[in-house]
Amino acid sequence: MTEPSGRTFSFLVNPVSGGGAAPAAVVPVARILRDAGATVDVTYSSGPRATLDVIEGAVARGEIVVSVGGDGMLSSIAGRVSQLGGTLGIVPAGRGNDFARMLGLSSDPEEVAAILLEGAPRAIDLLSVRIGDAEPRVVASSVYTGVDAVAGEIVDKVRWLPGKLQYPYAAVHALATYKPIEAHVVIDGVAHDFGAATVVVANSKFYGSGMKIAPQAEVDDGLLDVVVIEAAGRRGLIQSLPKVYDGAHVELDEVHVVRGRSVTINGTPSVPMGGDGEPLGQLPAGVDEATRIDVLPGALQLLLPS
Known part of the structure; x- marks a missing residue:
């Protein structure tokens, strides 16, 4: 794994995603990122709609916002990140994980962390x-x-x-x-x-x-x-x-x-x-x-x- 080049991350976690699997999914990924020198902040939401001021603050600070949960959590975050011109990462931890499946993303912590540290931003479509x-x-x-x-x-x-x-x-x-x-x-x-x-x-x-x-x-x-x-x-x-x-x-x-x-x-x-x-x-x-x-x-x- 290469150096993270100073990347910082703001994780937004839906604690009920995947029947409660999302909080457990955070721990190994965050540990790998921190061991590689990255800065990681973790916020737990009360549901699939993330707190908007958390997203706004993270984007303003130049942090990569990371959705930890399923497709509903991802959608609740993606629109605001898009509007603010930020970059989004994904830790798949929901029941369906269909968008992650579409993108070929694994839930393996090592693979997730490698993409967050080394991946490149790619422009994708959304629906209004x-x-x-x-x-x-x-x-x-x-x-x-x-x-x-x-x-x-x-x-x-x-x-x-x-x-x-x-x-x-x-x-x-x-x-x-x-x-x-x-x-x-x-x-x-x-x-x-x-x-x-x-x-x-x-x-x-x-x-x-x-x-x-x-x-x-x-x-x-x-x-x-x-x-x-x-x-x-x-x-x-x-x-x-x-x-x-x-x-x-x-x-x-x-x-x-x-x-x-x-x-x-x-x-x-x-x-x-x-x-x-x-x-x-x-x-x-x-x-x-x-x-x-x-x-x-x-x-x-x-x-x-x-």
């Missing part, structure tokens, strides 16, 4: 999400509505299950009770209408703890991958679920993939919306209240292997 007149939110990986958002709500209720079983369990149970959405989706000004089980607007290939929902997505191409799975019988949807893990679902007739830079979605009935494992609200019914999702090209400087 506005539901109706609400303030826009920044999401790193994907926004979704329909059966997958319902599954996300179920995941939060089954933390007693082993982590690897939570998402598959939630997906099957959500499919067993889902109601199709009459979705109106506008992509770069072109309107599409679907009877959909789910609509996903993706910046990353992965969501739902390893499901390869958008196989062609890239985090630095300035495009959104909109994946619509049309409503089918519950049995057919459950049988097709395994295909999502390797991306083979996009070959099915009921799956549509459209790429663009700006997307609006509305539809009925009212169903949940989620983003990177966090609830965003309900899908608006009216066109005037539609959810708008825009790509923010190259918005975030993220430390990655050089």
Whole structure:
């Protein structure tokens, strides 16, 4: 490992990420960094939304802000770091770690520390999400509505299950009770209408703890991958679920993939919306209240292997 060249780090830790795994993940990484001569400050947040003044102070001091947790924690930090022109690092320590999976990042402390010490900042895209007149939110990986958002709500209720079983369990149970959405989706000004089980607007290939929902997505191409799975019988949807893990679902007739830079979605009935494992609200019914999702090209400087 080379000298850190005076790098300083401000770790922001979600103590509940990964069923409490995040605090334990900090210790070996911080020790390696300090042994290499780096300065490390650690702050524990009360939830996935980091304290804004901590981020602002860290960026103002020229520190690299490090997200320790899962995708929700990362998204809660990334927007503010991007706005302030800072650099972000990742210690993957959540249940899903889908954005880290997309970037090929390991949770091994030695590998994590090597990237923080030696990695180079790379510009990646983010998503801006506005539901109706609400303030826009920044999401790193994907926004979704329909059966997958319902599954996300179920995941939060089954933390007693082993982590690897939570998402598959939630997906099957959500499919067993889902109601199709009459979705109106506008992509770069072109309107599409679907009877959909789910609509996903993706910046990353992965969501739902390893499901390869958008196989062609890239985090630095300035495009959104909109994946619509049309409503089918519950049995057919459950049988097709395994295909999502390797991306083979996009070959099915009921799956549509459209790429663009700006997307609006509305539809009925009212169903949940989620983003990177966090609830965003309900899908608006009216066109005037539609959810708008825009790509923010190259918005975030993220430390990655050089």
